[in-house]
Amino acid sequence: MARRRIALMIGFVTLGGALTWLGIHFAQVGWDAADKQSSVLGGFSGLGGIVLAIYGIWQAVRQQLPLTMENLTGYLAESVQREWNAEVQIRQLNGTPWISISWQPDMTTQQWVDLLSVTPGALDNPSGSAPDAHALAGETHKIVEVLDRVPGRQLVLLGERGSGKTTLLIRLLLDLLDKREPGAAVPVLLSLSSWIPSREGLKSWIASEIARSHPVLGISDRRRNAHSDNYSRAQALLDQGLVVPLLDGFDELPPGLRVKALEEIDKARLPGLVLVSRTAEYELAVHGVRGATPLAGAPRICLDPVNHSKAAAYLKFGMPSDLWAPVITHLASDGPLARVLKVPLYLFLARSIYMPRGDREANPRELLDQRKFSNEQDIAAHLFDGYIDSVYGESAGSPNQWTVRQARRTLAFLARELQAAGEGGDIKWWQMRTWCNPIVPGLIVGPVAGIGVGLAFGIPAGLGSLKEIGYDPGISEALRAGIPAGALVAFFATALAGGVITLREDPGTTMRWSPARFAGLMSVGGLLGLALESLGVIFQAGILAGLALFAPSSIARGVATIGPPLETSVGPITVLEQDRRVFLMIAAIVTLASGLPLFATFLALGDAIGGLYFAILLGLFNGLRVGLKATAWLPFLSVRFYFALCGRAPYNLMTFLADAHRRGILRQVGAVYQFRHIDLQRHLVAAPNFLNR
Template sequence: MTTDRLALLAGLLKELRRRSGLTQQQLAEKAEVSESTVRRLESGRAPNPTLQSLARLQDALGAGPRERRQVAELLANGPGGEAGAARAAGASGGATDAEGATDVDGTPGADGTPGADGTPGADGAGPGRLRAPAGPSGTLVRDEVLAAARDLALEVRRRWRLEEEQRRVHDPFPLPVRWRRTDAALGDHEANVERLLPGAAVPRPADLSGDLPTVAEFYRRRPSGRLVVLGRAGSGKSVLTIRFLQDFLESRSAADRVPVIFSIGSWDPAASTLRAWMTERLVRDHPHLADRVAGSSTAGALVEADLVLPVLDGFDELAEGLRVRALERLNEFSSPLVLTSRREEFAEAVEAAGTPLVWAAVIELADLTVEDVASYLPRTARRTRDAARTGAWDGVVERLRAGGGGRGAALAGALRTPLMTSLARTLYSERPGADPAELLDGREFPDESSIEEHLLAGFVPAVYRSGRGRRSPDPERAAHWLGYLAHHLADPDRERQDLAWWEIGDFLPRGRRVLSVVLAGTVCTVLSTWLIGLLIGRLPVWVTLLQGALMGPVAGLAFGFVYAVRLARGGGSFEPAYVRLRLRLPRGAPVAGPGRGAAVRGGPVRAFAARFGAVMAGGAVMGVGCGCALTFQRQLYYGVPALNLEVLKGTAVNMLVFGLIFGAGAGLVFGLLAVFEAPLDVASAADPPSLLAADRAVVRWQLLAVVPLLSLSVAFGGGLIVALLDGGVLGELNWERWDGLYIGAVAGLGGGLSYALSFTAWGCWVVRARLWLPLTGRLPWDTAAFLDDAYRRGVLRQAGAVYQFRHVRLQHHLGREYRRRQTARSHRWAPVEADGGRGEAG
């Protein structure tokens, strides 16, 4: 450190000690450093102060966030540079030790380190304990990141409170979800869970148990900050994660991480680390986190600063072949987390991996008791003037409480999970005329599985017979549409739970997707050519119609070729544009190729170059197609033979020149758009309908910019390129002003519309999910309204920007029934044709 910085550091430490009322000797004893170290630091005679000593002194002096930032800034040019400053104070506060645990608010003990009195911190660390593990950030935690964490906490709490209300968890009261400590073989050693130092006395594991409201408190007492929640299918794991999140946020301090629920079933541990995947999901569900801060996206900064507590729901929903790798990745991830899973799948992964989730305490959810069910179901029957209707559950409850074997035992076994109890409520408490006594029919329902299948099969018809809305769809058709969606979430290699509206169009086989792009490009180009040609009126009508008929298919094939190349290179769905256009130049422009979702922000030059390179090749292909179309037109109009050597040479020149014109024009326009893109606002895209509306608005603004800009760039840029190449190797070239304006206008309007309908998430949604699939009967005409209605009825749930089925068992049932109906139909009417490897009636 320089002499000036040493002097400033010395003055800051003396001022802090004066305010604390400590002598140098008292401070040395409290911080557990030598008195000579304190004297050297306060006199400015310690040119290379150790980071550990500075961290202990700041803790002992009770340094706040401002003072810790000042120390970090003074160290930024000292040993270790900015990384050393981060380790010393973690900007905004907090010492980071060798393990990388960061205290984000600067209060002693906030990250689990011992406080001044040696008592355990918030995460349970104290004498004889290791620090709670944290992710190594290695960067300063800036004010912007802390503010983003605060905003994220507010938004997460708001969203899941609404989701909890939508699921009617509290109506009439929450079903009791109880938990207990489970088999010790599924968890880590108690000493590791308690984060004890070697040689410390290992406490005897407590036989702990609790209920839903106490899980957050139990978690806070775990020094490791790691918890695994096991339970059977439908036992209430998802509800527990929501309640845990709400309770944790209710008592969250500035030093706490922000709990965020992630559906871990969509994670591919072989393709990405947990941190990278979490960052992607944060940007998807909170688009404003794509904004750049501290050298990366805000989402990445939050994850790297260890300000996100991942609540990973559904370990069992990972593909079987990925679970062991996922467990290994989770053990490489050193930060606190919460994980839920079915017991069997988690136990198999632990046995196969040969290790549990390190540092994790494991609890298991208990089944509902007969008394739980007997107390709950009668109170769900709404009071009516019909006394028999109000007491519909009386006979069932009496049989359940009587116990013993027979029909009551089978029903009690089926209703032992909150999922099945809530389905029974929907079928018999909320459906007029339904009699729950039929569940006691031993011939119809001889065992638990038959009752469960009956409840699953009756759920969708029951909610769609409730008559919510004047345009309520027919229950059978609703079941067919939902079955189609559930069926296509079942991939042969890996099942998905996330139902994203921008991925529904990809349920079509690849060939049909390419065909949809060809048709969209053809129609847009034909109509644009006819419209522009008839407005200009320089050519006979039949020539204009001929030009449109020729240009349209060629342009459509060119668009289809570009799309097919993208598919061949492994391109997936076009994600929504998590950006908005603004006229003033942003501080850092997003960098993303067409169809990309979250934008990565960089400088304007970088943004322009990245988008220009991504679009130019596609534009060149369109230009090549335009050159071919001109040859066909001249052959038909002038009778020029296409196989003539001069004609072939002219065609090659046209293809090259038009490729340059269209490639440069498209690259220039989309490069400029990239410069003026910015992430969405904090409250934007909070749910699938909002994200769909936001993406539609972005595409409209893009069209308003692309059509005129592309027209002008092709018209005048084409003239410039022709002027530069004229008389050279390519020979004499001709580019008349009116021809340039005509071609530019057609390229702008036709190309802009074709791009919007073929290479954006909203366009693919319109062409496939709003037109193609409804035309073939797979989905309703207003798919967005149908999905939102299914969510309102409780068939679907929202997980950030995507939908999910209410439960994976319901998804499995609907998909299985859809395949059964399609198989029966194909055997009766037509052969089954290939459909993405799964088979579907044609």
């Protein structure tokens, strides 16, 4: 990837240099002599452009060829399975036993009979349904069987904080994928924290979330719905019942939205669904719904605390025989430690913290110190802190890594910004610009752009590269050329990046062009040329002026996103690289498209120096303007530098996030990161001393 970027940069620099030389050469030989030479060059350029256009159209058409539903479900299933197999390994579930979580149905026998009686076909096929409500009880490895025994394949999974709801949902997801037949529905695990049910229906939100994580499924498919340009492949899968949403984090929605969320979930009438929530929050939302009870056809199962024998078996697995003996003896009591270790989350943290590693001595006996840990809150805080210490302490001081103190500071900063921004649990790099004053990106982008343009003007002037066309070189001329140009670009760049234009709210991926808008551009340029000719200005200058004025807007409106190839795996870093590539391409194309016609116009009017000056200014201004509207990379780059300057986060923030994901602090959901557990995020927010440690 680095070689490709270097080659692309070299190509653009070479092209810019060649075009500059060509302009100077035409100015020397005169317009009449240049006319014949430019005709020959134009012919070859036109042939090259046709070849590139045909290739681009072929690529776009190839990306949008109609795929069968079996192709699309197969792609989605493979992508989801690959993503969550990696996530399970990162969560240290491979090679470690799953914590055995049991549950009980939260319904009476009569309620189960009533449910069967109102479910079409349930009584006609008794072998496919549970004989009574008690048959829905089970343990971790039987969760997929429970879903299969519910006639409507809808289930509500309830539990307390840290009770293992998400872990059980991951197990269900993987089991469903393992038993899935070709062409069958695909389970997709989604976090409800980013859904705003008052603005968007459930199916529309699910389609957009799937498209965000799997851009191939976000491509518009008018063959399946000719009445909508925004009807995506993901929406088509949902409409045909080929997606089974596993919805986690209902309790993470704001309290004021939970009733509306339940109504929208019920209204969606999905053929398969699992909803996960804490018990109290779900019950409160159900009681707040007016009219019929939502999700009446979805049985509720409630997770049980882990009993002491299962907790002991989990702690002892693969450990030295005497390591956990004193703690295990204490599990049968009713003390604070025993109550904490009935929660699967804290059970996992305890095992991770006191796992023997190398020469490090593990001592879980300290958990029995009642002077240090007098209540459950003290123990829970110690386990969270110890988990961060354990995963970052191993590599502290090693190259390209972070100390425990740096990690604590950055994680606390991320947690607090997420809470302040009200964005649920999603760490979206493209929205980090909203974490600071809107003028900050402009104050960083502007001076950098100004210095770059100032050097671009000043160095050629100082070296005498413009002497041939009558421009007297020297230090004073370099300053006279560079300072005003750099100052102007710095001012405009500061204004643009500082919020004068509406910045893009989500990242771009790749570009697609609209031939109709380019045809309109040529028409406008031609009309402007006729108007200028009638005023005594030569016709060719009018055409070029039309191109210079309308090319940037036409390109900006013609840019769209296209999903990557089917085999491409999408993640936060991949999306960032795609967005950066799109910005560089758009900025370069728009700069040339608006600068070269203006330069040629001034050449035709006999002012090569003025043409070069204004072509660079207008070209860079338009390139930056269109690039900022079409991508999110440059504002993120600026705020990343700002956060590092303020000591809130490392400059290589994306590397830190990817490393935190690898260590199990964060989890990856499509193109975003989330804290592995919402309680860890809340603990970081509530720990004011983290920034000072």
